[in-house]
Amino acid sequence: EAAVMLLALVCTAGIGGKPIVIDSGSLTERLTDGLGAFPGVLGDVHAWPLVLASVLRTLVRVLWGALLVVVALRLLHAGSLSVGLLQAVSGLGVLIALPVTVAQIGRSRLALPCLLSFLAAGITVGLVSAATALPVVAVLVFIWGGSMAIADATSLSLLHRLLPTEAFSRTVTVMESLKLLTEGAGALLAPLLVALFGLLAALVV
Numbered sequence: 001e002a003a004v005m006l007l008a009l010v011c012t013a014g015i016g017g018k019p020i021v022i023d024s025g026s027l028t029e030r031l032t033d034g035l036g037a038f039p040g041v042l043g044d045v046h047a048w049p050l051v052l053a054s055v056l057r058t059l060v061r062v063l064w065g066a067l068l069v070v071v072a073l074r075l076l077h078a079g080s081l082s083v084g085l086l087q088a089v090s091g092l093g094v095l096i097a098l099p100v101t102v103a104q105i106g107r108s109r110l111a112l113p114c115l116l117s118f119l120a121a122g123i124t125v126g127l128v129s130a131a132t133a134l135p136v137v138a139v140l141v142f143i144w145g146g147s148m149a150i151a152d153a154t155s156l157s158l159l160h161r162l163l164p165t166e167a168f169s170r171t172v173t174v175m176e177s178l179k180l181l182t183e184g185a186g187a188l189l190a191p192l193l194v195a196l197f198g199l200l201a202a203l204v205v
Contacts, residue, residue, distance in 0.1 A: 034177075037170040044171070046162040051175045053118070053155055058179040061148060062186030063193075063202075064125060070199055071128060071137065078134050089138045093145020100146075101153040110161070114154035121147035129203040 042048050068090075072082040104113055124144040131137045163171055193202035 034173065037174055041167075041171050041174040044163075044167065047159075047167065047171045050155055050159050050162070051171065051178065053114075053151075054175050055178045055182050057118070057148065057151055057155070058182045059186045059189075060121065060125070062183050063190050064144070066187065066190035067194070067199070067202060068141070070194060071203070075199060076132070076134050076137060082134060086138060086141050090141045090145035093142050093147070094149050096143070096146025097149030097153065100150050104154065104157070110154050110158050114151060114158060117147045117150035117154060120144075121151060126204050129200040 041051060065087075068086055069083050072078050072086055073080070076082060100113070104110060107113075121144050124140045124147065128137055128140050131140060159171065160168070190202070
């Protein structure tokens, strides 16, 4: 992880150009403007479904990241090494996503691939609750990783297609703010779900 962050630093170090300075007012004014964007975005018939889908996707990703540890150690009894293995397999799911997302370039309709990717991600997590063997769980996690990557790509593409240019920046601001809140909530929610309902029920939920 440290090496990846260092690579990101190297990639951005060469970005030059004179920064554009915009006087956006005081901190209070900026906060007021930011909060003022929420009603407009959440009331936009094109924006709010994609914002909600993105927030829920973030919640599922955080929950799954936490529950995956419990699956490996308590459901599969596979040892701590299996946690890293399953995380790696999840990342390899991009091998599914790459050809699928490339095939969507120029496609007039993206709603169906987006819907199917969310559906596939949900089904695979549910199926993990019925699996008892590490190889089976690894395959399901691989499919989940690919499905989530496709959901990321298609939902963001839909956002670009459906929103006018002037609405895009404030929509992304609202969406990313809610995603940050969701990440914190998901980290707290995962152990609570396991404690209240048990691991298998938490996976289905």
